[in-house]
Amino acid sequence: MRFYLASEEDIVKGKITDVYFERTLKVLDKLGLDNVMVRMEVHSYGLPKGYQWAVFSGLEEVLNLFEGKPISIYAMPEGTLFKEVEPLMIIEGNYRDFGAYETEFLGILRHYSSVSTKAARIKSLAMDKNVLFFGLRSAHPAIAPMLDRAAYIGGVDGISGAFDKEAFDIEPSGTMPHALMLTVGDNVKAWKAFDEVVEDNVPRIVLADTFEDERTEALKAADLLGDKLAGIRLDTPSSRRGNFRKIVQEIRWTLNIHGYNHVKIYVSGGIDEEQVLDLRDYVDGFGVGTSIAFPESVDLSADIVEKMIDGNWVPYTKRGKWPGAKQVYRCGKLDDKITLINSPPIEGCKPLLIKYMENGKIVSKLPSLTEIRNYVISQLKEITQG
Numbered sequence: 001m002r003f004y005l006a007s008e009e010d011i012v013k014g015k016i017t018d019v020y021f022e023r024t025l026k027v028l029d030k031l032g033l034d035n036v037m038v039r040m041e042v043h044s045y046g047l048p049k050g051y052q053w054a055v056f057s058g059l060e061e062v063l064n065l066f067e068g069k070p071i072s073i074y075a076m077p078e079g080t081l082f083k084e085v086e087p088l089m090i091i092e093g094n095y096r097d098f099g100a101y102e103t104e105f106l107g108i109l110r111h112y113s114s115v116s117t118k119a120a121r122i123k124s125l126a127m128d129k130n131v132l133f134f135g136l137r138s139a140h141p142a143i144a145p146m147l148d149r150a151a152y153i154g155g156v157d158g159i160s161g162a163f164d165k166e167a168f169d170i171e172p173s174g175t176m177p178h179a180l181m182l183t184v185g186d187n188v189k190a191w192k193a194f195d196e197v198v199e200d201n202v203p204r205i206v207l208a209d210t211f212e213d214e215r216t217e218a219l220k221a222a223d224l225l226g227d228k229l230a231g232i233r234l235d236t237p238s239s240r241r242g243n244f245r246k247i248v249q250e251i252r253w254t255l256n257i258h259g260y261n262h263v264k265i266y267v268s269g270g271i272d273e274e275q276v277l278d279l280r281d282y283v284d285g286f287g288v289g290t291s292i293a294f295p296e297s298v299d300l301s302a303d304i305v306e307k308m309i310d311g312n313w314v315p316y317t318k319r320g321k322w323p324g325a326k327q328v329y330r331c332g333k334l335d336d337k338i339t340l341i342n343s344p345p346i347e348g349c350k351p352l353l354i355k356y357m358e359n360g361k362i363v364s365k366l367p368s369l370t371e372i373r374n375y376v377i378s379q380l381k382e383i384t385q386g
Contacts, residue, residue, distance in 0.1 A: 005142045012065065017103040025100060035094055037308035038316075039325040040102075042089040042109060044082075048296040053081045053334060053383070055120045055376060056088050057153045058112030061146075062105045063362055066091075071098050073357035074341070076328070079116075079153055079372040080352060081379045083336060087326045087353060088300070090341070095304075102302050110300040112150045116376070118295030119154025122288055124380045125276045130285030132158040132173045134268060135293030151292050152369060155376050157285075168369050175202065178235070181210040187217060191224055203230035205266060208251075209240075218251050222260040231264035231284065238270060248282045315340075328352040333382055 006016045028034070047054055059078040066073065071093030082088060089109070091098055098105075123131050133151040136144045145167050148159040158173030165171055176194055184190040191206050204225055208217035218232045234248070241247065248265055255263050267279060268287030276286060306325045307316040315323035325341040329349035337346055345351060356364045367375070 003142065011104055014100045014104065017100045021100040021102060025096060028096065034096060036096070037093065038095050038304045039306040039313065040091045040095075040098075040302050041087045041305045041325060042091075042106065042300055042302050043087050044084055044298060044300050045321070046299050047084055048298065051117070051121075051296075051298075053083055053117075054113055054298045055116040055154055056080045056082050056109075056113055057116040057150055057372075058109040059089070059356070060366055061108050061112070062089070063357055063366070065101065065105060065108070066098065066357060066360065067362060068360045069097055070094070070360055071357065072355065072359060074353045075356050076352045077354070077372075077375070078367070079375040079379075081120075081334060081376075081383070082328075082352075083334065085322065086328045086336060086338060090305075090325050090353065091302075092325075106300060106302050110298060112146070112153075113300065114295045114298045115147060115150035115292060116154035117298050118292045119151045119156050119288075120376055120380060121273060122271075122276060122286070122292065123155035123157075123377070124384060125273055126280055126286055127380075127384070129280055129283065130158070130266070131156045132160065132266075132268075132285065132287045133289070133292055134160050134174065134287045135289035135291075136161060138290045138293035147293055149369060153372050153376060154292075155373060155380060156288070156292075170369070175205045175233075176207055178207060178210050181207065187211055188220055188224055191221055195225060195228065204228050205231040205233055205264075207235060208232040209234050209236045214247055215251050215254050218263075219254060219258060219260075222255060222258065222263055227262070229260070229263050231266055233266040233268060233287065235267075235269040235287070244275075245278055245282060248279060252282065313342075326353075333385075 010016055044054065056076050057078050059075050071091055073089060073091055075089040076082060133148065133156045136147060139147055144161055145163060148161045148164055149168065152159050159170065160172050160174040162172055181187045181190045187210055195204055206221045208214055208221055214234055214236060221232055222229050252265060264284035266285040266287060267283050271286050271288045272291040303317055303321050305317045305323055306313045317323040327339050327341045329337045329346040329351055331337055331349035337349065354364055356362060
């Protein structure tokens with residue numbers, strides 16, 4: 001292997017699993033237990049410290065994983081904000097048909113949801129300011145499309161992968177790295193060449209902190225490009241920042257008094273929730289990388305919660321978990337109520353888990369990536385109102 005990657009074929013065949021699941025199947029064979037019908041639930045019994053909600057994502061890939069296999073799946077729509085204990089997905093079928101896939105489907109959902117949740121937390125703080133995800137260099141390139149998709153679901157306004165147009169029909173965001181100015185050897189010459197070469201639909205946002213003081217470079221860029229300059233980006237390393245907010249305020253003042261009020265200011269480099277809170281009143285947007293690409297983990301687990309005994313579904317699970325397959329009703333702004341899945345509906349409330357797969361066939365329409373993002377943004381607006 002030149003790159004230590006799992007192939008799509010091996011994932012679909014369930015080969016990328018923990019060995020103890022394979023050994024479990026051998027034991028079931030020995031005991032002659034070839035038809036044990038269960039309902040397995042995916043949930044989180046512990047969100048990261050201080051988190052009141054998380055974003056459920058990765059559903060589309062899990063449905064693709066199980067397509068054609070004799071199981072049924074109920075799930076919250078991708079992009080739904082959820083709280084602790086709530087069931088996010090229920091897999092129903094013969095344990096032998098999906099048990100060995102637990103490593104894969106749980107890994108998909110946990111990684112996706114962790115990235116989407118962090119992106120949503122950043123966006124919920126920035127809200128009307130642009131948030132661009134620049135985190136691909138933080139992770140293995142094999143998962144770059146997944147990271148961009150998960151971050152976009154979480155609400156970021158732009159993603160930077162050169163492949164994004166082909167993969168998602170989304171124009172990638174981003175203009176220039178410091179390497180451009182360093183290889184050219186002159187920032188003004190580099191900016192001028194960029195303006196002459198790059199397509200007109202790409203906003204002229206220049207990095208203004210490579211060789212000189214940020215204020216000096218920002219003014220040089222504005223004098224060079226004038227009305228064509230959409231903005232400047234500051235990616236100043238922490239060793240040179242001092243008080244970053246005061247640097248931003250100084251640049252804003254300087255641009256304004258020289259008649260460049262239209263030039264926006266973007267910041268990047270080590271941006272997390274604390275920096276967004278500190279700078280959001282003074283900048284027009286954020287480039288966020290590592291904090292989204294390597295977020296705190298949303299700890300999802302999968303547990304059998306019901307077993308078919310004598311033709312009836314019976315609540316059945318390990319200690320420490322709530323037995324029984326469940327439904328979640330949303331009765332207001334993250335005002336959720338949990339019931340058994342076959343309990344009478346709660347009047348005036350919306351059931352969140354719907355059937356997405358029946359006997360290996362996808363039976364509910366899957367939304368587009370943009371529709372999922374819009375759904376997340378609408379929920380973020382709702383919970384931040386007032």
